[in-house]
Amino acid sequence: MFLVGLTGGIASGKSTVSSLLRELGCPIIDADVVARKVVEPHSPAYCRIVKHFGPEILLENGEIDRQKLGQLIFASEDKRRLLNSITHPEIHKAMLKQIVLFFLRGYRYVVLDVPLLFETRRLTRFLNHTVVVYCDPATQLSRLMNRDGLTQEQAEQRVAAQMPLNEKRGLASHVVENSGSREDTQRQVLRLHTKLEDSMEFLLARAIAIATAAGLGGLLLYAAKLLAS
Numbered sequence: 001m002f003l004v005g006l007t008g009g010i011a012s013g014k015s016t017v018s019s020l021l022r023e024l025g026c027p028i029i030d031a032d033v034v035a036r037k038v039v040e041p042h043s044p045a046y047c048r049i050v051k052h053f054g055p056e057i058l059l060e061n062g063e064i065d066r067q068k069l070g071q072l073i074f075a076s077e078d079k080r081r082l083l084n085s086i087t088h089p090e091i092h093k094a095m096l097k098q099i100v101l102f103f104l105r106g107y108r109y110v111v112l113d114v115p116l117l118f119e120t121r122r123l124t125r126f127l128n129h130t131v132v133v134y135c136d137p138a139t140q141l142s143r144l145m146n147r148d149g150l151t152q153e154q155a156e157q158r159v160a161a162q163m164p165l166n167e168k169r170g171l172a173s174h175v176v177e178n179s180g181s182r183e184d185t186q187r188q189v190l191r192l193h194t195k196l197e198d199s200m201e202f203l204l205a206r207a208i209a210i211a212t213a214a215g216l217g218g219l220l221l222y223a224a225k226l227l228a229s
C-alpha cells in the first residue's frame, strides 16, 4: 500500500477535493475529523486541554467549545503550540490505526487529508505523493470569511497561523489549482485519480512486505532448528 498526503491552506479547498476523491472511491482519512474525535469528553487529550486552558473552555454539555478554543489559539502562537503538543500525538496515533485497517482490508493506497502536513513534518517521510490544493490569497481569504463568518482581520490571523500556501505549493509533487470554478477543480481531480489508480507503487510496497515476511519466517525457522538441535 502507498500513502498520499493531501494538504493546503485553511479554506483552500482540501475538503472539496477529498470529497471528490471519496466519490470516486478513494479511501480517505481526514485529520480534522480525527482531531474532533480525539478531544471527545474524558479522552486523555480532552483532560489535558481542560487542565491547561481551564474549565471555561467547555460548553454547558461538557464538550470543548471549539469556537472559543479557535479564537484563543489563532491569536497566540504559544497557545497554538500548547494545543498542538496535546492533540497532534493523539491524532497521529489514531490515523496510524486507520491506515493499518485500510491496509488489512487490501486497499492499494490511502489519502491522508492533513491541513498541517508540511508544518508538522511527522508524516511526510512515509508519503509517496503529496498533493497541495492551492488557491490565490484573495480567493482564499474571501472563501474563509464567507464560510466561517469571520472579519478580514480574523481570517488573516488564521491564514498567518500556517505555512504560506505558496511555499506548500513548492513542496508538493502534485498541485490542484482551486482558484477557479468547481468544474475546473473536478477535472483536475479526475486526472489525479487516474494517476493514482495507474500507479504501480503498491506492487513495490507489496514486494517489500512479502520479502520482509519471508525473511522473518526464514529467521524463525532457523532459530527453531537451532533450538531443536
Ligand SMILES: CC(C)(COP(=O)(O)OP(=O)(O)OC[C@H]1O[C@@H](n2cnc3c(N)ncnc32)[C@H](O)[C@@H]1O)[C@@H](O)C(=O)NCCC(=O)NCCS
Binding pocket: 009, 010, 011, 031, 032, 035, 066, 067, 069, 070, 073, 080, 083, 084, 087, 088, 091, 114, 115, 116, 161, 162
Ligand atoms: C482550533 C480548533 C479547536 C478549531 O476547531 P474548528 O471546529 O473551528 O475548526 P476545524 O477543526 O474544522 O479546523 C479548520 C481548519 O483550521 C486550521 N487549523 C486547525 N488547527 C490548526 C492549528 N493548530 N494551526 C493552524 N491551523 C489550524 C486547519 O486548516 C483546519 O482545516 C481545532 O481546529 C483544533 O482542535 N485544532 C488543533 C488540532 C489540529 O491541529 N487540527 C488540524 C488537523 S492536524
Ligand SMILES: Nc1ncnc2c1ncn2[C@@H]1O[C@H](COP(=O)(O)OP(=O)(O)OP(=O)(O)O)[C@@H](O)[C@H]1O
Binding pocket: 008, 009, 010, 011, 012, 013, 014, 015, 016, 017, 032, 115, 143, 144, 147, 178, 179, 180, 181, 182, 185
Ligand atoms: N472552486 C470553488 N469555487 C467556489 N467555492 C469553493 C471552491 N472550492 C471550495 N469552495 C468553498 O470554499 C470554502 C472552503 O473550502 P473547503 O471547506 O473545501 O476548504 P478546506 O481547505 O477543507 O478548509 P479547512 O482548512 O478550513 O478545513 C467552502 O465554503 C467551499 O464550499
